Amino acid sequence: MYEPIRTQSVHSTVDGPNPDFPHRSREEELDIQLAGHLAALLAVTDELRATKASADLDRAAERLAEQVGRLRGGRTPVRASTGGRRERGTAALHRRAHALAGRALVVAASRADTAAAILAAERMDAHTAALDPRELASR
Numbered sequence: 001m002y003e004p005i006r007t008q009s010v011h012s013t014v015d016g017p018n019p020d021f022p023h024r025s026r027e028e029e030l031d032i033q034l035a036g037h038l039a040a041l042l043a044v045t046d047e048l049r050a051t052k053a054s055a056d057l058d059r060a061a062e063r064l065a066e067q068v069g070r071l072r073g074g075r076t077p078v079r080a081s082t083g084g085r086r087e088r089g090t091a092a093l094h095r096r097a098h099a100l101a102g103r104a105l106v107v108a109a110s111r112a113d114t115a116a117a118i119l120a121a122e123r124m125d126a127h128t129a130a131l132d133p134r135e136l137a138s139r
Contacts, residue, residue, distance in 0.1 A: 035071035
C-alpha cells in the first residue's frame with residue numbers, strides 16, 4: 001500500500017550539523033536578544049533626553065550604551081540624534097521604556113547577567129516613578 005522511502009529525508013540530522021549553516025549557542029542567542037532590548041531602551045532613553053534634560057537619563061544612557069557595547073563585543077551602539085524630535089508624549093515614552101526594561105530584565109535574568117539585570121530593574125523603577133499614578137492605574 002505504501003511505497004518505501006528511497007531517499008534521505010531533507011529534515012534528517014543524521015549527518016550532524018551542517019557546516020554551511022551558522023549555529024549559535026543558547027548563550028549567544030540570549031546575548032543578541034538582550035543587546036537588542038537594551039539598544040531599544042537606549043533609543044527611547046535618547047528620545048526622552050531630547051524632550052527634557054536630565055542627569056539621571058544621561059547616566060542611564062551611558063550605562064545602557066556600555067552594556068550594549070559589552071554584549072556586542074565592544075561595538076558601540078548607534079545613538080539617536082537628539083535634534084530630531086518626534087512629537088510623542090513623555091508618558092508614552094516612559095511606558096515604552098518600562099516595557100523594554102522589563103523585557104531586558106527577563107532575558108538578563110535567564111542568562112544570569114547580574115549587571116544588565118540590575119540596570120534593567122533600575123530603569124523600570126525610574127520609568128514607573130516618572131509616570132503619573134493615575135496613568136499606572138489605567139493600564
